[in-house]
Amino acid sequence: MTKPHILLLGEIRHAKSEWEALSDVATLSVCDSANREEFIKDLKGKYSDIVAVYRTFPSVAITGRFDAELLKEFPSTFKYICHNGAGYDQIDVAPCTDRGIHISNCPSTVDDATADVNMFLILGALRNFNDAMVNLRKGNWNAGVPLSNDPDGKVLGILGMGGIGRALKKRAEAFGMTVQYYNRKELSPELAAGAKYVSFDELLATSDVLSLNLPLNPNTRHTINKEAFEKMKDGIIIVNTARGAVMDEAALVDALASGKVKNAGLDVFEAEPKIHPGLMSNEKVILLPHMGTLTYETQKKMEVQVLDNIRAALTTAKLNTIVPEQAGLQ
Amino acid sequence: MTKPHVLLLGEIVHAKDEWEALSDIATLSVCDSPTEEDFIKDLAGKYSDIAAVYHTHYSGPAGVIDKDVIGALPPSLKFICHNGAGYDMINVNACAEKGILVSNTPGTVDDATADVNMFLILGALREFNLSMTTLRKGNWNKGVPLAHDPEGKVLGILGMGGIGRAVKRRAEGFGMITQYHNRKPLSDEMAAGAKYVGFDELLATSDVISLNLPLNAHTRHIINKESFAKMKDGVIITNTARGAVIDEQALVDALESGKVRCAGLDVFEAEPEIHPGLIANEKVILLPHVGTRTYETQKKMEIQVIENVRSAITEAKLLTLVPEHVHLV
Numbered sequence: 168m169t170k171p172h173i174l175l176l177g178e179i180r181h182a183k184s185e186w187e188a189l190s191d192v193a194t195l196s197v198c199d200s201a202n203r204e205e206f207i208k209d210l211k212g213k214y215s216d217i218v219a220v221y222r223t224f225p226s227v228a229i230t231g232r233f234d235a236e237l238l239k240e241f242p243s244t245f246k247y248i249c250h251n252g253a254g255y256d257q258i259d260v261a262p263c264t265d266r267g268i269h270i271s272n273c274p275s276t277v278d279d280a281t282a283d284v285n286m287f288l289i290l291g292a293l294r295n296f297n298d299a300m301v302n303l304r305k306g307n308w309n310a311g312v313p314l315s316n317d318p319d320g321k322v323l324g325i326l327g328m329g330g331i332g333r334a335l336k337k338r339a340e341a342f343g344m345t346v347q348y349y350n351r352k353e354l355s356p357e358l359a360a361g362a363k364y365v366s367f368d369e370l371l372a373t374s375d376v377l378s379l380n381l382p383l384n385p386n387t388r389h390t391i392n393k394e395a396f397e398k399m400k401d402g403i404i405i406v407n408t409a410r411g412a413v414m415d416e417a418a419l420v421d422a423l424a425s426g427k428v429k430n431a432g433l434d435v436f437e438a439e440p441k442i443h444p445g446l447m448s449n450e451k452v453i454l455l456p457h458m459g460t461l462t463y464e465t466q467k468k469m470e471v472q473v474l475d476n477i478r479a480a481l482t483t484a485k486l487n488t489i490v491p492e493q494a495g496l497q
Numbered sequence: 498m499t500k501p502h503v504l505l506l507g508e509i510v511h512a513k514d515e516w517e518a519l520s521d522i523a524t525l526s527v528c529d530s531p532t533e534e535d536f537i538k539d540l541a542g543k544y545s546d547i548a549a550v551y552h553t554h555y556s557g558p559a560g561v562i563d564k565d566v567i568g569a570l571p572p573s574l575k576f577i578c579h580n581g582a583g584y585d586m587i588n589v590n591a592c593a594e595k596g597i598l599v600s601n602t603p604g605t606v607d608d609a610t611a612d613v614n615m616f617l618i619l620g621a622l623r624e625f626n627l628s629m630t631t632l633r634k635g636n637w638n639k640g641v642p643l644a645h646d647p648e649g650k651v652l653g654i655l656g657m658g659g660i661g662r663a664v665k666r667r668a669e670g671f672g673m674i675t676q677y678h679n680r681k682p683l684s685d686e687m688a689a690g691a692k693y694v695g696f697d698e699l700l701a702t703s704d705v706i707s708l709n710l711p712l713n714a715h716t717r718h719i720i721n722k723e724s725f726a727k728m729k730d731g732v733i734i735t736n737t738a739r740g741a742v743i744d745e746q747a748l749v750d751a752l753e754s755g756k757v758r759c760a761g762l763d764v765f766e767a768e769p770e771i772h773p774g775l776i777a778n779e780k781v782i783l784l785p786h787v788g789t790r791t792y793e794t795q796k797k798m799e800i801q802v803i804e805n806v807r808s809a810i811t812e813a814k815l816l817t818l819v820p821e822h823v824h825l826v
Contacts, residue, residue, distance in 0.1 A: 279646060279648050279671075279672060280646055283619055283623065283646065283647060283671060284623070286619070286670075286671075287616060287619045287620065287623070287625065290612055290615070290616045291616065294612065294613070294616070294787070294791065296616060296784060296787070297629070299784050299785055299787050300626070300629075300782070300783060300784060302785060303771070303783050303784065303785040304776065304783070308768070308769035308785045308786075309769075309785035309786060309787060309790075312785065312787070312790075314790050314791055314792050314795060315787075315790065315791050315792075316791050316792060316793065317608060317609055317612065317791045317793045317794055318612060319608050319793070320793075337670050338667075338670040338671060340670070341666050341667045341669065341670030342608075342612060342615075342667060342670075343608060439637070440637035440638075442632070447633070447635075453629070454629060454632050454633070455625060455628055455629060455632065456628055456631065456632040456637045456638035456641070457638065458623065458625070458628050458638065458641075461638075461641075461643050461644065462623065462643055462644050462645050462646045463643050463644075463645060464645065464646045464648070464649075465646055466643060
């Protein structure tokens with residue numbers, strides 16, 4: 168009996184031997200299609216019997232988004248999209264579900280590295296460190312750099328209390344912050360570990376620092392918008408390591424200009440790699456270019472998690488970390 | 498009976514009410530001598546009866562309290578209450594010889610300084626300065642290499658005082674394992690699980706070395722060319738203590754060779770001057786001595802100094818004597 172055919176979309180950098188090891192249960196191909204058009208042709212040709220795909224975040228540059236238009240070109244043999252990343256907004260889940268295609272992502276392996284970035288940005292924004300670093304690099308030491316604020320005793324509001332949100336809570340508490348959260352559903356006391364569950368509006372109104380840790384999907388796009396900013400405390404700090412588009416970037420720029428938002432720390436942007444000029448020209452905000460999980464250790468863990476999902480799919484017909492929207496399907 | 502005379506050297510910004518409240522037990526003056534020379538004269542004139550000084554490390558007269566200043570201090574002066582954890586700008590030995598006791602501000606500085614230290618540890622491990630700079634140049638994350646997680650890494654704390662212990666608590670939130678070297682091992686309670694190691698072992702086995710020790714004659718250039726040679730390849734160095742505990746040239750050399758993969762610094766040997774080799778390095782993350790520069794912490798520190806002054810005047814004792822003077826009382 169021939170082994171199932173699986174396709175790599177993108178690169179594997181760290182877990183190459185684990186990828187090769189899959190050849191005991193599968194035939195491995197590395198996608199060499201130059202663009203979306205060619206990929207669609209290849210799905211009818213050399214990839215017309217694929218069962219599963221390992222896809223990476225950057226591979227969207229070749230294939231485009233996994234939307235209904237692309238998904239209908241996949242062969243009937245195709246069952247599994249194993250995505251390398253926690254956020255999988257590049258994939259439209261509904262058409263996958265309609266076609267019996269199951270998706271896995273990378274929860275948990277991303278938690279620590281992303282929460283580390285998140286805490287770095289919270290400190291950087293509260294303490295105005297970008298201003299200070301830029302001033303130093305210009306040769307002006309700390310001349311004109313105003314006093315800032317301590318995290319100790321401040322209320323951190325976490326929007327989205329999944330693995331990353333909870334990892335962030337642990338870090339923030341080491342700095343003396345008090346944590347409250349809003350989530351689709353309240354967590355068990357064990358998982359919440361002392362964090363107070365509040366409504367979305369109360370989170371906005373009573374947090375000194377608001378951290379965005381929720382997935383991007385049609386329901387969450389522009390969750391933080393002009394109306395949301397109006398409900399917040401004056402001088403609030405905003406931090407985002409989730410997806411740029413959960414926040415209306417232009418509204419953030421306005422809120423910074425008015426002083427409603429005292430400072431912001433961002434690792435993600437609505438139209439990245441493009442960044443709103445109002446942010447680029449602001450020396451107080453602390454900005455990172457989507458560095459969330461970009462470490463050797465975490466990248467390897469994520470690659471292995473994707474490969475484990477593929478192996479599980481092929482050998483047990485079940486994914487290890489199926490996306491929440493499809494949890495009921497297996 | 499006239500109230501004792503207390504002199505302010507520098508400015509009080511946040512605790513003005515608390516300063517004014519001292520007038521119930523003291524006559525308060527703010528030093529207005531235009532130059533150091535004028536100040537020395539005034540010490541024999543209008544300040545010749547001062548009993549205590551509220552001292553800041555400012556750019557005015559006696560910002561640095563050296564032997565010359567100490568020699569000119571009147572015999573009535575018994576207490577110098579310094580605003581700052583580091584007091585290397587005060588010659589505490591010469592003060593002791595003249596019967597003058599000095600207090601600093603331990604404790605109040607711990608959290609804010611440890612926050613800076615942890616920011617620098619993250620920034621250096623993750624090489625964030627390079628990615629922030631690349632973004633600001635309009636190049637997103639182009640060419641930015643992968644970096645490293647703090648999780649599971651060994652953090653070596655040199656100097657396990659209040660700040661060092663505050664750094665440990667933060668680092669553990671990121672999954673780091675802490676070991677430390679200190680003048681003396683701490684009690685189990687204070688060490689809270691951190692392993693005490695010898696200085697050489699700290700150098701040889703730490704993935705990240707964080708400097709949290711005071712600057713004095715023993716600790717100047719404690720991190721030098723020989724120390725770097727003992728460290729792991731690719732070590733991370735952070736410093737929020739005093740620049741001169743590190744030989745800055747040796748650090749630049751170690752960064753160049755790759756012995757030190759990255760560094761995070763809030764203090765520099767000759768600040769505000771910074772070694773050009775550091776400025777030219779886009780990976781290192783550099784802050785201009787912002788350790789305690791928050792509204793909340795600045796106020797707490799000012800109040801701590803004022804409380805030391807009050808205790809000095811009303812009870813002839815300081816609340817937070819510098820370690821070198823503890824044996825004198």
